[in-house]
Amino acid sequence: MAITAAEVEANGWVLRITLTGALGDFGSYVLDPSGAPRVVLTSSHAGFTAAGGAAVAGTMVRQTPVGHPVRLPVNPLSPLVKVIDETDLGGGVIRCRLALAEWIYATDTGLSLAVMAGWRSGEVTASGIAVANGSTIAAPVPIFRWALAPYEVTAGSFRLSLFVASHHPVGFDPVAGVKFFATDGVNTRTAWQTSLSTDDSYGDNLRCYSAIIDPGAATALTAGLLRCDAEVYPFLGAMRSTDTAGTRSMSGLNLAGYGNAAATPFVIGHDPLGTRYSNQFAFVDAVSGTTTASAAMIGATWAAAKAVAGASRPRDAQTALQAAKLKLRALPAANGGAAAAQSVDGLRIRFAAGTHVGLGGAAVVTTGITCTEIPVSYEGDPDDPNPRVNCVLQTGVQVNPRIIRARWRNLALEIGGTSFAGSMLAYNFFDNIEMRGKAGSETAINAPFLASAVAGNWHLCVTRSRLWRTGWDLNRGNSGVGLLRGSAFSRRAAATTILKNRWIPVGEDGFSSGTGEGISTWQTSTQIGAVEDFVVAFNDMRSISAGQGLTIYAPPAATVSGTLNPSHRRHAVINNVFERITATSDNMWSYGEGALRTISYLVVEGNTVAGAGYNAFYSDPKPLNPTEADTLYNEAFVIRHANNAVDRNASKQDDFNDPDTATARGGGAHGYRPQMIHAWGPHMGVGMEGHVDCSRSGTWANFRRDFAGIRGVQFAGPTAPGWTDDRSERGSNTGQGNYLPVAGSVFAGRVMRGNSDRDWAGNPRRAGGFAGAFEPLASTDTALVPGNARPAHSVGGAATGWSGSIAPHGGRSAHLAGVAAFGWAGGLAPAAARMAERSGMPALVNGAVPVLSVAPGAARQAMASGMTSVLPGVSPPGAVAALRVLLVRRDPRRISIN
CATH class of the missing domain: 2.60.40 (Immunoglobulin-like)
Known part of the structure; x- marks a missing residue:
């Protein structure tokens, strides 16, 4: 033989x-x-x-x-x-x-x-x-998305961050390296990153490829818009760039950063002297101000704007905007961009504490105003101790600001009845805001903005914000959402890039959701256009009580993607926790069920799905007639389906009597579908490793894989997963469970490689580790506990994990140039405090603990210029240690932990 x-x-x-x-x-x-x-x-x-x-x-x-x-x-x-x-x-x-x-x-x-x-x-x-x-299958390219909001302003060095996933990680590195570029069209700066690092720009400790770009001195980058790109080099396959043309064109850079596609440049405003974008401020005083616009209302510094006499301040934002127009500031041509007169680029309109109704009514912004590069900012007073609570802007009379882009930062937005702007304002950025319905409008679906973005662009991005108690949701964007990061939301959210967010349970929100729950791709073909790359990583989706936790909506058409069927391609669903409470027939998520799809080049890795199953990589289209019953089929190939910990993962292929097919063929036992072999790869365990299916919500023989993959298991009957505190519908059904595996869990010993070196909570990933979103601390990991503290965690809880670099107590410098001085991954809460936050900050509800940045105890500023001092965030969905940590500045040359 x-x-x-x-x-x-x-x-x-x-x-x-x-x-x-x-x-x-x-x-x-x-x-x-x-x-x-x-x-x-x-x-x-x-x-x-x-x-x-x-x-x-x-x-x-x-x-x-x-x-x-x-x-x-x-x-x-x-x-x-x-x-x-x-x-x-x-x-x-x-x-x-x-x-x-x-x-x-x-x-x-x-x-x-x-x-x-x-x-x-x-x-x-x-x-x-x-x-x-004889293979005809093309090798995969890396999946990536920019992890920061574009069109911010920098005076010096700045950060570029790219979330990357691949089908062939080595150890816990997704790719061999990422090369970052920044150019003004003539001069170029580059930086390499060959390992994952931490980007804490929004207080969420995101692990990604992140580098600092130094604009230089001798041949410094010119002030103006900078085009930034990345080249991603996988261990297997070809380099993939954000610049598909390879020319780094500066043409159309004023809108290019809003592009839907993953291969889109990142755009930032460079203003080293503070004279291009950073010299216009206005202080809105709704009590004493006037609606008669005057250039004198605009200060070149914040102090100057605030020093304007009360009666001469703008009463509303429209007056402030018109005043900036009257300033007649000229924006010189730079970096491929044309000159602009009457520029309000970078204008910061800041609201005094109190409630402001609408952007304005009596004041009208006249034609001629330009905002061609950097958004106008609508902000709360930075001198207020808590502007996100104390500075409130409500919808009122709908206005036309005559600008196309705006940033909304450090304030509360209350909507209902109407919108802030009715036309032109197509590109918006929410940063550190709370959005909610006005009293009596908590379930109204009024959108905050009505303008649509240009085809091929997104309409909104959201960072470190809370969106709740309103019927409007991020699934209703006029042209879709780009980045959604470090935020909390209580209605269905759709975006191309969904990183480090928290689902607010219906009970905590206090109002019926009404519009579904969870996260999704963009819902309509008019929103999504030709977008395929879709990233969902490190999200806390516990306490989903109705609908699906992850919904894969309308994909690009086959004619657009060049595939047999409408396409789901290059999705990365990594290190998320999904928890279903309240029994329902819905799955937590599904790919290809009930629809005709080509499903390819996906990475679904390291997720915990508790309380309900998901249906992945099906070939289950619904035929309408006998001819369709024999010809419809899905494709599913080049899918990395690894290291997940799930209650149940069904695989419908040809081996069951499909009722729709049987009906189309005339009834009876005629539901077999032998053409479904085009999705058999995942069914046979191809591309699967370390995947554990506990079979807790059913073990129907016809819905089971032929093979569960390398180091994977599909249990023959319901099997206890071994989570610390299961509060899903299969556990206590109370929500907000702790899905850290206990010793001896069925998830142990499954993981050998992956696309992140940290789990959801920031603990190190390791070879031989646990499937799912959580990796228990090993005996070799170091837990930091104050010397005189009581136990840092509850009985049975995991110790606090620490990742980052700590400088020697006697060191002259806390870190090398450009390297983060103090890195933290985990949750911080006052050990004995009655409240975990300042007055007015979100309370600790259902286990949520704010993540705080640590500032020197005697420092005047907590961070470098432009950074944020205290950021409300969320706890990992597991055991959260409470630590009292103080970084004391004993000497300018030293730091110590007490």
């Missing part, structure tokens, strides 16, 4: 072997893919590796085990009996088909096969067997 030929088929996941011998059955194969694999395919692929602080050309050599024998499509006479796919070729020669653990790509080279004795009954050890590569 000997192997005479071997080939990878066109689908990229079937290994076809021709050998001498007799037909067998499933019992003839002993493959042991998760232990000592007995059939291994070796292949090579060009890619990159990290060396000398950069990514250089390299080769990834993969050793891909065979996971499971392939079976034949269902026999309609016996739909639950699986028959192995072996063929008698005659003359004592047979052909078998085996499912590989991963896809092989058309550009893989040097394929060879090694087998151990007994891999099939009677077979002997053999190696160096040549394998023909």
Whole structure:
């Protein structure tokens, strides 16, 4: 008995072997893919590796085990009996088909096969067997999205951050490296990042690829809009850039940063002298001010604006905007952008404490005003101790500000009855705001803005904000939401990039949601256009009580994406926790169920899904007639489905009696669908590893995978997951559970690699770790506890994990230039305080603990210019340690922890 030929088929996941011998059955194969694999395919692929602080050309050599024998499509006479796919070729020669653990790509080279004795009954050890590569599957490219809001202003060095995922991480590095660029069209600055780092720009400690760009001195970047790009170098495959043309064009840069596509430049305003964008301030005084605009209302500094006499201050924002127009500030041409007269770019309109009704009514902004580069900011008074509570702006008379972009920062917005702006204001940014319905309008669906973005652009981005108690939601954006990061929301939210957010439960919100729950892709084809890349990572989606936690809405059309069906492509769903309370028939999320789709190049990794299952990578379109019943099918390929901890994960393929198909064929037991093999890769465990399905919400035989993947398991019956405090509908059904696995959990020992080196709570990921969003601290991890403190955590809770760098007590400098001085990952709460926040800050509800930045005890400023001092955030959905931490500035050259 000997192997005479071997080939990878066109689908990229079937290994076809021709050998001498007799037909067998499933019992003839002993493959042991998760232990000592007995059939291994070796292949090579060009890619990159990290060396000398950069990514250089390299080769990834993969050793891909065979996971499971392939079976034949269902026999309609016996739909639950699986028959192995072996063929008698005659003359004592047979052909078998085996499912590989991963896809092989058309550009893989040097394929060879090694087998151990007994891999099939009677077979002997053999190696160096040549394998023909018939795969037609293209190698994946990295998935990425910018993780910061564009069109901010910098006077010096600035940060660029990109969230990246890949199908072939090495250890816990997604890619070999990212090269960042910033250019003014003539001069260029670059920075490499070859490992994950922490971006705490919004107080959420996001792990991503992040670098500091120094604009330089000798050949400094010119003031004006800067175009920033990234080149991402995977371990396997080709570099992918945010600049698809490769020219770094400065044309149209004033709108380019609002682009929907992942391959979009990041745009920032450079103002080293503070004279281009940073010299216009207005102080709105609704009590003493006037609606007669005057250029004298505008100060070149905040102090000057506030020093304007009360009766001469603007009474409302429209008056302030008109006053800035009258200032006649000219914006010189720069960096490819045209000159502009009567510019209000970068104007900061700041509201005094109190309630302001509308942007204005009596005042009218006249034509001629320009805002071509940097948004106008509507802000709360920064001198107020808590502007997000004390400075309130309500909708009133709907106005036309005659600008297209605005930033709303450090205040409360109350909506209902009408909108703030009715036309032109198409691009908006919420930063550190609270949005809610006005009293009596908590369920109204009035949108804050009515203008639509240009086709191909997003309409809004949201950072470190709370959106609740209003019927309007982020699924209703006029042209969609770009970045949603570090925020909390209580209505369905749709965005292209959803990072580090928290779902506010209905009970905490206090009003019926009415518009669904959870997060989603953009809902309509008019919103989404040709967008495919979609990132959902590190979100706390506990206490979902109705609907789905993650909804995959209308995708780009097949004609746009160049796929057989409408396309779900390059989605990254990583390190999220989903918790269902209140039993319902809905799944937490699904891909391909009930719809015709091409589902490809996804990374679904490290998620915890408690209380309900999800239906992933289905081929389950609904036919309308007998012809459709035999021709409709989904595609599902090149999907990394790894390290998830789930209650149940169904896989509908051809092996059950589908009622829609049966009805289309005339009724009876005619629901079999043998054409569904185009989504069989995930069904056979291809691309799966470390995936644990506890089967707690059903074990229907027809909805189960043929193989659960390397180091994966699909339990035969309901199995206790071993979470610290399960409050899902399968547990106490009270919500806000602690999904940290306990010792001996079924999730232990599953993870060997991944796209993040931290779990949801900031604990280190490690080889041999736990499936799901949470990694328990190991004995080698260090927990920091004040020397005189009582226990830092409740009995049975995890100790506080620390990640970051701490300078020596006697060090002259806390850190190297450009390196973060003090890094923290975890939750901070006063150990014995009655309240965890200042007056008016969000209370501790359902386990939420604000994450605070730590400032030197005697410092005048808590941070460098432009940084934020105290940021309300959320706790990890697990055991939260309470620490009293004070960073004391004993000496300008020293820091210490007390």
